[in-house]
Structure formats: C-alpha cells, structure tokens
Amino acid sequence: MRDADPPETPQPRTNSYLMGHEAAEKDYLTAWDSGRLAHAWLICGPRGIGKATLAYRMARYALARGSGDQNSMDMFGAPATPTSLAMSAEEPVFRRVAAGGHGDFRIVERGWSDSKQTKRKTVIGVDEVREIGAFMSMTPAEGGWRAVIIDAADEMNSNAANAVLKVLEEPPRRALLFLVAHNPDRLLPTIRSRCRRLDLRPLTQAQVTALMGRYSPDIKPADVTALAILADGSIGRAMELAEEGGVTLFRDLMTLLTDAPKLNILRLHALSDKALKGDAFRTLTGLLSWWLARITTEGARGGLESLKEIVPGERDLARKLLGAATPAAWADVWDKIGHLQRRTDAVNLDRKRSLMLMLMAVENAALTGRAA
DSSP states (O other): OOSSSOOOOOOGGGOOOOOSOHHHHHHHHHHHHHTOOOSEEEEEOSTTSSHHHHHHHHHHHHHHHHTTTTOOBOTTSSBOOOSOOOOOTTSHHHHHHHTTOOTTEEEEOOOBSSTTOOSBOSSBOHHHHTTHHHHHHSOOTTSSOEEEEEETGGGBOHHHHHHHHHHHHSOOTTEEEEEEESOGGGSOHHHHTTSEEEEOOOOOHHHHHHHHHHHOTTSOHHHHHHHHHHTTTOHHHHHHHHHHTHHHHHHHHHHHHTTTTSOOHHHHHHHHHHTTSTTHHHHHHHHHHHHHHHHHHHHHTTOSTTOOOSSTTHHHHHHHHHHHSOHHHHHHHHHHHHHHHHHHHHHTOOHHHHHHHHHHHHHHHHHHSSOO
C-alpha cells in the first residue's frame, strides 16, 4: 500500500529544524528583548505545520537563556541578541528536554488509554493538568524559568480547561505556558484573552517539498510533488500520507471517478476492498472529501484553470463533475461523506460498505444533478 519506505516523522521534542515561521520567532524574540514577555502564548494553526516544534523552541530558549546558557557576546563584549530560536540538538538543554529530564520543563498531552501505551485518550483530562499550577509556582530548579507546553490545548475537557484558567488568572513569576491549538475557537474565551496569540500559516508547497526532501529523501520526486499538493500546507499530513500510501490511493480514486457519471462496478469494488486494510479507509475517505471540497471551492472562484493537477486529466474530471451538478449539490455530497465517516468510526460500521455508499453518492450527483 505504501508509495515508498515510510518516512521517519520527526517528533517536536527532538526536532531541531523549523521552516516557515520566522515571523513568529521574531515576535517572541522581540518580546523577550523588550522585557515585556507574556506569561502565556497561544500558538494556533492547522495540524502538522510546526506549532508544537515552535513551542519547544520557545521553551528551550527560555530555559537556556534564563539559566545563563547560550548567552554569547558580540564583538564589543556586550550580550548578543539572537535572531533565531535555533539550538543545536547537542546542546545540554536540548538533550534534557528531549529526554524529559529537565527539572524546569513539563509537557502535557493526552494520556494513554491502555497499559501498553498503544492508544491515547480522546481528550486531555484534569488529571493531566492538575499539577501545572504547583509546578509553575515553584522556584525554578536552575535559577531561570519554568516552562510548560500543552499539546494540544483545544483537546482539553471542561475540567482541565478550568484548571488551566486558574493558572492564567494568577500567573506565577518566571513561568511560561505555551498552548498549542489546532482549533482555538474551542478554547474558553477567557483562556484566549489571557494569552499572547501567534497565528501560524500553512506552509507553502515549496516548503513542504523541501521538508519532504529533508525528512524522506528516498520518495520519488513526482510523488513528493503530489504529496505537497495533497497535504494543503501541512508537512505532518504529507508524511502521514506517504506512510499510508496516499498517492497511490488518490490515483486509484481518480481512475475510478474518471468513469463518472456511471462508475465501473469492478473498479468500485476493488477500491472499496482497499478500505479494509490498515488506515486505508480513513485515508481514502479523507482524500475524497478533500478533493470534492477543493474542486467545489476552485469552481466557485470562477474556474479551474489554476487547479494544480496531481494526476493527468484531473482538471477535466473536475469540470465534468461540476458541470453535472450545482455547487450546493456537491456540498450536500461532501456533508454526507463526512456523516458516514463519523458514523463508521463511532459505531464500527462496515468500512467497505461505507466507502461504497460515499462513492455512490458521487455517482448519483453526477447522474441526477443532486445529492441522494
């Protein structure tokens, strides 16, 4: 199923490289140098673009500078002002944070739902955040700052969120809280209002391509280009798709849809059979939903000339489908696909049947001009 050997996804705590968020780093450094550093930072943006990696860089910088490490001098003997949060992976602070052994640092994530630590809970509960206030109020063990990262803050349940709010209402001295959020609107307004906010933009296609070359250089250039488009600015998503065989699945999906308005029954069953293997159902349905949203959006903007083809003939296929039904009809199909995705996951419906129902909804719209 995989398009190539699976890439080694860098974990934020061990990743020393970040691309595309230089402006956010500059904002943090400017605040640091001004002496008016916010006690809490809300780092927002889509999944997989480097938010947690940035949070670790910000935390490591505070831990290193606050303890006197990395305070280099300029040519006149005055303290030098760094222009980046970059830190070598060989630095003691980097290695200790990566290993979870720094006395002034904590990471809060979703806990494990099983004893073998193979599956995480769906939310961050109050147990995971209960000790944040006490930890941040303690005198820093190394005389500098204390730092806590919550990844991701929008995954907290209400009790956990209220516990964090209490910390924000009375922020401890020389303590920094970094909240990573994929969807900040899910956070309490009172939490958002007490944080300095950094909104990170999706990466460009060129940046995703460059990062794929860095992290997984063995993937074929044509597949890298396809992954960079499919990922919509997320290097994390690009690497997930590479491991899940996303490019091959997308090409199979386009081959099937090319037969619209009447789908080839043998191809329909063959593709649906793939939904039974590993994460293929989630990948396939995600790609189908993403592609319908993509062509509908592009069509609403006045045409498909700017649509970057992932496979030859994709633009012609998009024109054919958009000509067969209204944007409202395709929006209804997209909504039905999302509903089937959620129900299949929630109550463990048959994945092959669910995928066939989604594809038949596309076929029906192409045949009749409206959603089923």
